[in-house]
Amino acid sequence: MLIYIGKRIVMALMVSVVVSFISFMILNLSGDPAIALAGADASPEEIQVIRVQYGLDRPVIVQYIEWIGRALQGNLGVSPYFNMPVKDLIGARIGVTLILGTCAFAFAILLAIPLGVVAAIRPNTWIDRTALTISVFGQALPNFFFGLLMIIFFGVILQWLPISGDDTWKHFIMPAVALGYYASPSLMRLTRTGMLEVLGSDYIRTARAKGLKTFSILFKHALRNAIIPVVSLGFVQFGYMLGGAFIIEYVFAINGIGFLAVQSIQRADLPVVQVIVLLLSVIYVSMTLVADIINAFLDPRIRAN
Amino acid sequence: MSALLEVKGLRVDIPLEAGILHAVRGVDIVVERGKTLALVGESGCGKSLSVLSVMDLLPQKAKWRADKIFFDGKNLNDADTSPMANIRGSKIAMIFQEPMTSLNPCYTIGNQLEEALLTHKQVSRKDARDRAVFLLEKVGITAAASRLRQYPHQLSGGLRQRVMIAMGLMCGPPLLIADEPTTALDVTIQAQILALLAAIQKEFDMGMILITHDLGVVARIADHVNIMYCGQVVESGSAIDLFNNPLHPYTQGLLRCIPIPGKTAPGAHLGSIPGMVPTPIGQQVGCVFQNRCEYVHDPCRSSIVEATRISDGREYNCLLTPEVCRTNMSKGLPK
8 A cells, every 4th residue: 555655656746747847848938938027018128138137048948947946945936026926925825725625625525426326326216317407507507607697696686695705704605616516517427327337236236135234335335436436536626626716716806826827827927827837737646646545545456556 | 844935926027118028937936944946047047036036136127026935934025024134144145156246346355244244143343253264264265364354356256256155154044045156167166166055055054045057066966956947947846856857848958968978979969959048028828938849739839837746846837747758758859
């Protein structure tokens, strides 16, 4: 088990390095950072001064090594727009994003897994159909649109919930639901399919032949086997909720990483964008790592490989 | 003393788009205490469905009913007596055809063995573990204590089937059902597992239902045999009598398929039964074996063919008299 985890961590680190390198290159290819810094109406001489001042005249590979070296020491650079260290900008916003992502993930799991299990126990009944309807809506509605509908209904008409900001827990309800609901259909369908397959398996017949209680058959024997692909997908989606909630944070004016990312891209605030891209890749890679470790804990055959 | 298990008139129907599939049509099963009953027949004849109905483990779609079902003196058709879940595993244990997939891959052997006992009896974990070790040794597994920590994927098919047998024995059930327990195993392992089942059955004095299509196996370990064809028991009797004196044309056909060392000449053609099993959808008029029978005559196609009782436990479903049947067998097939 420890060897397995060790191998996975080494692989995750390698993936992070490669992703950070590629994203650094692409960002440098997508526009001249010196022009962005100097402003649109700067003269070529001014741009050249900036280019030398920020070390942008050197080869990209050298810039990358310097940047990643500083980043590893905790120096993430300075945002020219805010004139503040990027570390402080991120630090001030990451908490809000974590809360939103975690709430959305919890909502998605709590909606998807019970519905998926119930739909699998009673396939092709009204329960299954209801669950299917819920998931079709979730899949078909873009999350920002669902967010806007909720704002109109719960925020404007009923005035139950605040529609923008992140001051109280009430502010997180609608964005978390919007974000989580969008992620839940695929998790639910995967749970349903997995449970249906597992419930028809030989070892479930064995469990029934042993006279086990229905609860033990469903949750001890069936769900543990059926949940493995759901864990893999779920944590990728958790990564998306933590790092990719750009639109939802924007719609609900939540001052998190996603909001900062959208603003920084508009302002061509390259140091900030670069760190956010790096952060996202680290989040995705670590979520995949967490999913792998949980699955290895659930299924001994995975640890054996 | 009454029989351990007595089922009369068992029927299993499976609704399909093409009509109702009468998979089991009025089967009687009687298992005496400490004796082995073999259910023999080709694939799809309803052997497995019959025992799965007794365990109430049929797929949801299939519906079963029986005129009478008594186990250990209790009427299981009576809703007031203990529900099947309390009997499954504790009083009737079952082992299956597919040892490779019949154990849960996520739990250790020990966990799955102990669970079988802990579900039904108020015993400590330690007692359950001791019983598991004891039974693993009984079924011929070495280093039993350390095996408890292993997972199914670390064991071979033969070992997994031994684990399944040990798991069936955890509660000391009076009846063990083995549904083609050796079909998925290597030939050498098959012989070991069968010898083990026979030995275990004697030692624990259990009743056993053995489902198989291997007549050689039946001859070695069964006391009583039900020959099944197309959802019916076409002939039943004690193993010795049935093998020496097969009456039903189907049983005779099966026995002709077996080469006998010393008697069957090298290179000689083995017997075979022509034709295919009919799909049992809808009601069938006349004898179930009429399409494939060498001795079919007009009444077979129209009359209701019911079991003819010759002596206690010796029955066959054929319109021919026992004398004619015996002559047929000794004469060989009509040319």
